[in-house]
Amino acid sequence: MDDAQADTGAWSLVRAAQEGDMAAFSELYERYYDVVFRYVLFRMNDRNLAEDVTQEAFVRALRRIGSVTYQGRDIAAWFVTIARNLIFDHVKSSRYRLESTTSDMIELSPSTHGPEQQVLDGATNEELIRCVRKLNPDQQECITLRFLQGLSVAETARIMDRNEGAVKALQHRAVRRLAQLLPEGLR
Secondary structure, three states, X not given: OOHHHHHHHHHHHHHHHHOOOHHHHHHHHHHHHHHHHHHXXXXXXXXXXXXXXXXXXXXXXXXXXXXXXXXXXXXXXXXXXXXXXXXXXXXXHXXXXXXXXXXXXXXXXXXXXXXXXXXXXXXXXXXXXXXXXXXXXXXXXXXXXXXXXXXXXXXXXXXXXXXXXXXXXXXXXXXXXXXXXXXHHHO
16 A cells, blocks of 8 residues: 555544544544654653553543644654644643653564664664764754654645745754764764
8 A cells, every 4th residue: 555545544534533434533543642752752752641641632532633634744643743733731730851761762672673772772762862862952853753753744834824935944953963062883
């Protein structure tokens, strides 16, 4: 199944959910829960809080499903935008500091290699996450959306409320800065 077919299928589910088909919304939930959860977990550094925020994002999505319209993007961008707004609300209300734990990130990316490779992968992931944390918040968010979530430049621009050119420039600066921060063997 190519991206266009997957996108069409997801929007068919959205239309069905808009007509009251709860099984269709349940399918959307199953498809996109992991994407939203990984985004929230990376931003909040707390598995329990990430689960709560992800659940709330889908509750809000269900309440507002009638208002979403197709704009040529995967519905995942809409779910992530809702989660992003919930994170911002949380940060404003409690002065929560956005961080991530490498153990949670590693847990979400199981390796199919032996224990030696898992140790090497874990060390590499830890160093990469440590370097990402040194970026400014906009660069961190851009890297998270583009590379950890796999969103397109257009989807990232929509979520970050910027134009595509600004996202490309931000991504370029962030990647360049990461290259400076990473040890020689990881570049």
